[in-house]
Amino acid sequence: PANKKLLVLPGDGIGPEVVREVRRVIDWMDRRRSVTFDIEEGLVGGAAIDALGHPCPDRTMQQAERADAILFGSVGGPKWDSLPFEGRPELGILRLRKELGLFANLRPAIVWSPLAQASSLKAELVDGLDLMIVRESTGGIYFGEPRGIETLPDGTRRGFDTESYTEEEITRVARLAFELASKRSGRLTSVEKANVMQSGRFWREIVTRVGAEFPGVELSHMYADNCAMQLASRPKQFDVILASNLFGDLLSDLAAAVTGSLGMLPSATLGAPDSSGRRHALYEPIHGSAPDIAGKGIANPCAQILSFAMLLRWSFDMEEDAVLIEGAVEKVLTGGLRTADIMVPGAARVGTSIMGEAVVREL
Amino acid sequence: PANKKLLVLPGDGIGPEVVREVRRVIDWMDRRRSVTFDIEEGLVGGAAIDALGHPCPDRTMQQAERADAILFGSVGGPKWDSLPFEGRPELGILRLRKELGLFANLRPAIVWSPLAQASSLKAELVDGLDLMIVRESTGGIYFGEPRGIETLPDGTRRGFDTESYTEEEITRVARLAFELASKRSGRLTSVEKANVMQSGRFWREIVTRVGAEFPGVELSHMYADNCAMQLASRPKQFDVILASNLFGDLLSDLAAAVTGSLGMLPSATLGAPDSSGRRHALYEPIHGSAPDIAGKGIANPCAQILSFAMLLRWSFDMEEDAVLIEGAVEKVLTGGLRTADIMVPGAARVGTSIMGEAVVREL
Numbered sequence: 001p002a003n004k005k006l007l008v009l010p011g012d013g014i015g016p017e018v019v020r021e022v023r024r025v026i027d028w029m030d031r032r033r034s035v036t037f038d039i040e041e042g043l044v045g046g047a048a049i050d051a052l053g054h055p056c057p058d059r060t061m062q063q064a065e066r067a068d069a070i071l072f073g074s075v076g077g078p079k080w081d082s083l084p085f086e087g088r089p090e091l092g093i094l095r096l097r098k099e100l101g102l103f104a105n106l107r108p109a110i111v112w113s114p115l116a117q118a119s120s121l122k123a124e125l126v127d128g129l130d131l132m133i134v135r136e137s138t139g140g141i142y143f144g145e146p147r148g149i150e151t152l153p154d155g156t157r158r159g160f161d162t163e164s165y166t167e168e169e170i171t172r173v174a175r176l177a178f179e180l181a182s183k184r185s186g187r188l189t190s191v192e193k194a195n196v197m198q199s200g201r202f203w204r205e206i207v208t209r210v211g212a213e214f215p216g217v218e219l220s221h222m223y224a225d226n227c228a229m230q231l232a233s234r235p236k237q238f239d240v241i242l243a244s245n246l247f248g249d250l251l252s253d254l255a256a257a258v259t260g261s262l263g264m265l266p267s268a269t270l271g272a273p274d275s276s277g278r279r280h281a282l283y284e285p286i287h288g289s290a291p292d293i294a295g296k297g298i299a300n301p302c303a304q305i306l307s308f309a310m311l312l313r314w315s316f317d318m319e320e321d322a323v324l325i326e327g328a329v330e331k332v333l334t335g336g337l338r339t340a341d342i343m344v345p346g347a348a349r350v351g352t353s354i355m356g357e358a359v360v361r362e363l
Numbered sequence: 364p365a366n367k368k369l370l371v372l373p374g375d376g377i378g379p380e381v382v383r384e385v386r387r388v389i390d391w392m393d394r395r396r397s398v399t400f401d402i403e404e405g406l407v408g409g410a411a412i413d414a415l416g417h418p419c420p421d422r423t424m425q426q427a428e429r430a431d432a433i434l435f436g437s438v439g440g441p442k443w444d445s446l447p448f449e450g451r452p453e454l455g456i457l458r459l460r461k462e463l464g465l466f467a468n469l470r471p472a473i474v475w476s477p478l479a480q481a482s483s484l485k486a487e488l489v490d491g492l493d494l495m496i497v498r499e500s501t502g503g504i505y506f507g508e509p510r511g512i513e514t515l516p517d518g519t520r521r522g523f524d525t526e527s528y529t530e531e532e533i534t535r536v537a538r539l540a541f542e543l544a545s546k547r548s549g550r551l552t553s554v555e556k557a558n559v560m561q562s563g564r565f566w567r568e569i570v571t572r573v574g575a576e577f578p579g580v581e582l583s584h585m586y587a588d589n590c591a592m593q594l595a596s597r598p599k600q601f602d603v604i605l606a607s608n609l610f611g612d613l614l615s616d617l618a619a620a621v622t623g624s625l626g627m628l629p630s631a632t633l634g635a636p637d638s639s640g641r642r643h644a645l646y647e648p649i650h651g652s653a654p655d656i657a658g659k660g661i662a663n664p665c666a667q668i669l670s671f672a673m674l675l676r677w678s679f680d681m682e683e684d685a686v687l688i689e690g691a692v693e694k695v696l697t698g699g700l701r702t703a704d705i706m707v708p709g710a711a712r713v714g715t716s717i718m719g720e721a722v723v724r725e726l
């Protein structure tokens with residue numbers, strides 16, 4: 001069979017540095033597991049703006065269309081902060097999500113036991129935490145029309161956006177969340193502000209209806225403000241959380257912060273399978289481009305490496321290799337190596353490439 | 364001079380129980396400080412639905428219009444969960460905010476030293492925490508039009524809402540936040556998703572412009588997802604946070620959770636002063652109606668008592684009395700009394716009325 005086509009989009013900031021460590025893992029797979037990928041590299045974000053004048057050039061979109069999976073670094077940085085809205089680096093990731101139909105953003109928040117101390121929360125409240133946020137990622141207020149900044153006839157200026165969800169948009173992401181929940185603990189928490197927003201009421205109605213297809217999953221509904229509270233105080237009560245694009249953005253970052261190890265957290269964004277079962281998918285760390293530490297060789301490459309493990313699992317059905325890589329990362333942590341972001345007294349502080357090498361050595 | 368007119372709206376759940384403890388404080392003021400209020404009591408939320416068929420009847424609105432300040436308990440509960448959107452108990456508070464023009468919701472997140480252990484965060488990360496969230500509360504997606512659930516011509520159903528902010532809406536709440544910041548540490552963090560939302564871009568533009576009027580205040584901008592992260596990991600970095608209605612809802616609840624003592628947190632919602640300097644204002648605890656513990660006599664009355672202290676400070680210019688009450692609450696905590704929500708090993712667990720009595724005794 002043809003080799004798997006992998007598109008690598010390092011992007012900006014620490015993106016290229018941490019993606020480089022994944023390359024080592026890929027080399028190891030090539031040598032030891034005789035798995036060879038067809039790898040293309042592409043431009044996105046500020047890097048693409050600088051080279052080609054657009055945060056997500058058509059060339060990148062064409063590469064993405066043909067790829068079996070995309071490994072994404074991160075985009076953005078102060079250099080591009082003053083660009084107009086239509087040209088900002090974030091459009092790199094937003095265009096990919098939207099045009100490839102990547103509607104389900106899966107964001108695990110996991111606390112690796114050796115890192116429970118790294119959390120701002122008391123260790124016993126997070127030790128063993130393993131929850132998954134399913135965030136809708138092609139709809140809602142991120143893309144809803146109309147939107148803009150306008151001057152009304154009476155001279156008043158205003159800025160506005162539209163939160164909008166169709167039945168179909170909610171149904172497909174809810175189904176995916178229920179499927180996931182049924183393979184995990186069987187508990188799903190759907191989040192909205194049904195007490196305030198019409199789209200929230202509608203969200204609750206449709207999710208409840210989809211729930212009828214999954215009698216084995218226990219569905220509960222929670223207001224977004226309460227969910228933020230609960231994540232910060234008793235995060236282990238959750239298994240799978242389903243939320244809109246905007247609430248999912250906040251809550252998944254919050255859940256990541258609660259783990260205390262943002263530099264360890266991967267994510268997957270999945271499209272709908274076509275008739276041959278092929279689906280677009282993009283994998284990226286939760287952490288952003290971290291311009292403050294870019295170029296210093298101190299970024300934690302684990303989230304990017306674990307994003308690659310998710311890629312193997314979800315896009316290439318290579319569960320065994322995914323587990324191997326995750327196990328190697330865990331062993332490195334248990335062995336006491338730490339990048340600056342997860343440093344604790346008594347551990348050995350290392351940089352990006354030593355961490356990457358250590359993971360390959362464990363493999 | 365005429366007595367101050369105080370409207371008391373106990374509402375649902377634990378609302379009436381904790382408001383009762385404020386009555387003791389008011390009695391004390393009457394006896395010992397010779398301050399007498401003209402107190403009216405009114406109906407709101409589920410209680411108003413049951414009695415008069417509306418969560419915020421016109422009668423209550425009329426009482427609110429004539430009051431100098433409103434002390435609000437909380438609304439909502441499972442009994443009214445199946446009511447239609449147009450009749451839900453939450454409309455009680457939403458109508459009051461909107462029709463009285465209560466545009467600035469001030470939500471302090473304070474960690475009282477004796478309670479630092481109650482936080483889910485490590486005590487050293489929250490000890491001494493004292494931040495203030497200024498949440499816009501009459502605009503944004505809570506009230507924006509158009510909104511609804513509709514069937515499109517092609518048969519697709521969708522739910523939608525509008526996030527909308529005018530220049531004037533942002534300016535007035537920003538000004539209040541800057542004024543507050545200038546009286547505190549001089550630091551203001553304005554929160555939005557300017558990288559994704561047009562209303563966020565506009566928010567940032569207007570807040571920046573208002574900032575020029577306050578050269579003594581250091582303004583910074585933060586994306587809402589990042590702010591959620593920072594609140595959960597390093598909350599003490601903040602002094603005053605300014606946010607839209609929706610972001611403010613989530614972030615203030617999150618900040619409250621981070622303190623670990625939700626049952627201790629008051630809030631104030633202020634309108635614009637009229638030409639005589641009179642402004643509508645409503646004071647309520649951050650915690651909700653807590654139906655699970657209602658009627659058991661175990662709710663913490665401190666947030667409601669401290670809301671009354673905020674009322675004295677902001678509406679009646681009675682700083683001295685506000686400080687006395689806050690001091691009495693602190694002494695009770697230091698003395699070791701705790702309601703269930705803030706219980707720690709070694710403290711004395713008490714119910715609502717013992718706690719209320721203890722505060723009056725300290726006074």
Ligand SMILES: CC(C)[C@H](C(=O)O)[C@@H](O)C(=O)O
Nearest residue numbers: 090091093094249558559588
């Ligand atoms: C970069 C930005 C547009 C993006 C978002 O808001 O979705 C980021 O915060 C994320 O969560 O992936």
Ligand SMILES: CC(C)[C@H](C(=O)O)[C@@H](O)C(=O)O
Nearest residue numbers: 195196225453454456457612
């Ligand atoms: C009761 C509800 C409508 C309300 C809100 O969302 O504003 C509550 O969560 C609050 O924060 O006061």
